[in-house]
Amino acid sequence: MxxxxxxxxxxxxxxxxxxxxxxxxxxxxxxxxxxxxxxxDVADYELMQRRMQILEGIAKGERAILEGRTLSHGEAREKMHKWLK
Incomplete structure (x- = not known):
């Protein structure tokens, strides 16, 4: 560097x-x-920002799992079906 x-x-x-x-x-x-x-470089910075957003999303998902905030496949499908109407 x-x-x-x-x-x-x-x-x-x-x-x-x-x-x-x-x-x-x-x-x-x-x-x-x-x-x-x-x-x-701007392109490198933007790539780092996108990667950071992905990592933050993964971390949120991991926290949700640890806290028991999950749905079964059927529950998720039902919620999505209602949402997509």
């Missing part, structure tokens, strides 16, 4: 962004020697 100082980002934003688009490699921005932010 590439690391850039925030001052370099201010001075060379166009070049850093061009490199990012070409390499698709995230850039860690540091401020006062400490990690401050990541620059990522």
């Amino acid at each position: 590439k690391v850039e100082l925030v001052t370099n980002l201010k001075r060379q934003a166009t070049k850093i962004l061009a490199d990012l688009h070409e390499s698709k490699e995230p850039v860690l921005i540091t401020e006062h020697g400490r990690p401050s932010a990541y620059l990522v």
Whole structure:
């Protein structure tokens, strides 16, 4: 992963962004020697967001199972049938 100082980002934003688009490699921005932010390609960011939504949905389903909030196949089918009318 590439690391850039925030001052370099201010001075060379166009070049850093061009490199990012070409390499698709995230850039860690540091401020006062400490990690401050990541620059990522838009497509990669959107993909990460979609994956996060899927993982959150799976986690909700796992919680529902642990809490006993489930339906049998027949119950689910009946509910869906009423809903789809």
